[in-house]
Amino acid sequence: MAGTAFVEQLRAERAMSVDEVWAGVEARLDRPVAEGLNTAHEACDRWARDRGRLALVVRHSGGGSERWTFADLADASSRLASALRAAGLRRGDRFAALLGQGVEAHICALAAWRTGKVRRNLLRAGAG
Incomplete structure (x- = not known):
């Protein structure tokens, strides 16, 4: 999407309801959030x-x-x-990484999402 068109789309989203914005986001994902969101896949893979x-x-x-x-x-x-799994970390375990803002931080976040170390509850406005 060209830069100007992208800015116009962002401006148009300001007038939308939360449900309309959410529907637009979900439409751009590879699969509906109700089927499970794989952040590593959506952000990278x-x-x-x-x-x-x-x-x-x-x-x-x-x-x-x-x-x-x-x-x-x-x-x-x-x-x-794979290294985190081999070290014994399992889905839902907590761990920390002390990193600067370099590429290593991105790699670590993607690895955490891959292994289920990050739990996220996605709630639509008005739900639950």
Whole structure:
């Protein structure tokens, strides 16, 4: 979506009800939230199907940079998720990672979502 069109869409959403906004978000997911939301899939894996699709560029203070594709992030977070499981962490366990704002923080979050370490209750307005 072009930048101007995206801004116009955001402005239009301000006039929508919460239910209308939620319906628009859910329509863009790979499957309905009622079937279960896999955040790692929605945030990364669905885009990793195109192995060359750029996710982020890390700029280093020395002038160099690293390019990370969604496939790179999916692979790295899958390896970390496997290591967490091998260390004995199971679904619902708590853990912490002390990281800066680098790519490692993204990888750790994706791994946590992959392994079920992050619990999230998604409630629509007026529900429950």
